[in-house]
Amino acid sequence: MGGYQVQAEPVLLAGLIEACRAAITANSDHLCALDRAIGDGDHGTNMQRGCEAVSAEEVTVSSLPLPEALERIGLTLVMSIGGAAGPLYGTLLMEMGRELRKSDREQDFSLALKQAIDAVARRGRSNAGDKTLLDVLYPVQDALAQHSPLTDIVRRAELSARLTGAMKAMRGRASYLGDRSIGHVDPGASSCALLTTAICRYLEEHRPE
Numbered sequence: 001m002g003g004y005q006v007q008a009e010p011v012l013l014a015g016l017i018e019a020c021r022a023a024i025t026a027n028s029d030h031l032c033a034l035d036r037a038i039g040d041g042d043h044g045t046n047m048q049r050g051c052e053a054v055s056a057e058e059v060t061v062s063s064l065p066l067p068e069a070l071e072r073i074g075l076t077l078v079m080s081i082g083g084a085a086g087p088l089y090g091t092l093l094m095e096m097g098r099e100l101r102k103s104d105r106e107q108d109f110s111l112a113l114k115q116a117i118d119a120v121a122r123r124g125r126s127n128a129g130d131k132t133l134l135d136v137l138y139p140v141q142d143a144l145a146q147h148s149p150l151t152d153i154v155r156r157a158e159l160s161a162r163l164t165g166a167m168k169a170m171r172g173r174a175s176y177l178g179d180r181s182i183g184h185v186d187p188g189a190s191s192c193a194l195l196t197t198a199i200c201r202y203l204e205e206h207r208p209e
Contacts, residue, residue: 013069014062016202021051023198024191031194034187038174043085043187050081050089070097084172085188088120088133095119110144117141130170131181133188136160140196150200157200161185161193 024031024047031044053076054061061069074093078086095116100109117137121127128138139160143153162185169181 010062012206013066014058015206016199017054017058017061017073019198019202020195021055023194024048024051027191027194031187031191034185034190037184038169038177038181039187040083040173042082043191046082046085047191050077050086053077053080067097067101070094070100084124085191088124088188091123092116092120092137108145110141113137113141113144124171126171129167131164131167131174131186131189132171133186133192135164135167135186136189136192136196140192150204154197154200157193157196161189164189 024044028044028048031047032041033044035041035043054073057072057076061072064072070093074090074095074097076090077093078090080086081089093116096112099112099115117134120137121134124132124134126132126134128134136157139156140153143156148156164186165183167182167186168179169175169177169186174181174184174186
């Protein structure tokens with residue numbers, strides 16, 4: 001991430017999977033409450049199901065090289081998360097894996113992330129400002145590209161999610177509400193911030209001496 005090289009030891013990857021699962025599980029009800037305001041009300045449940053499916057494959061996934069591990073996790077999310085979140089999160093991780101696999105040298109993680117986020121935008125036919133998880137992903141990628149400290153990336157992700165509350169939804173079920181979607185934080189942006197925070201905090205705690 002940012003200045004971090006594209007490597008992942010099995011124990012580190014397994015720990016990241018568990019950190020993400022725990023963060024989503026602890027906030028599942030909150031995510032569902034956010035989604036009830038502008039959607040189907042099941043985003044937390046769907047995300048929890050996806051994280052548990054990935055966790056069930058933790059031993060296999062964590063033994064793979066990072067590109068293959070990301071592709072495997074992405075495919076698992078596509079198959080296990082309902083609604084739009086599965087294809088979007090799945091696309092993000094699968095495209096990251098493909099981008100990392102393309103390079104013969106160690107590639108800056110932020111470059112692969114940028115390509116993957118652009119793929120998510122194409123898949124969802126959305127852009128930054130449309131009140132989606134892109135409104136967290138793009139700022140996070142920008143922070144990574146600037147080699148920002150992990151604590152700053154966390155603050156950027158959390159602030160970006162909160163800022164979606166002032167936006168009008170332009171995509172998905174929430175877009176049917178029009179101006180009534182304003183005043184509600186986007187659940188996808190919120191889950192994205194939660195996952196970013198979980199990853200950054202785990203990496204901070206397990207930074208090599």
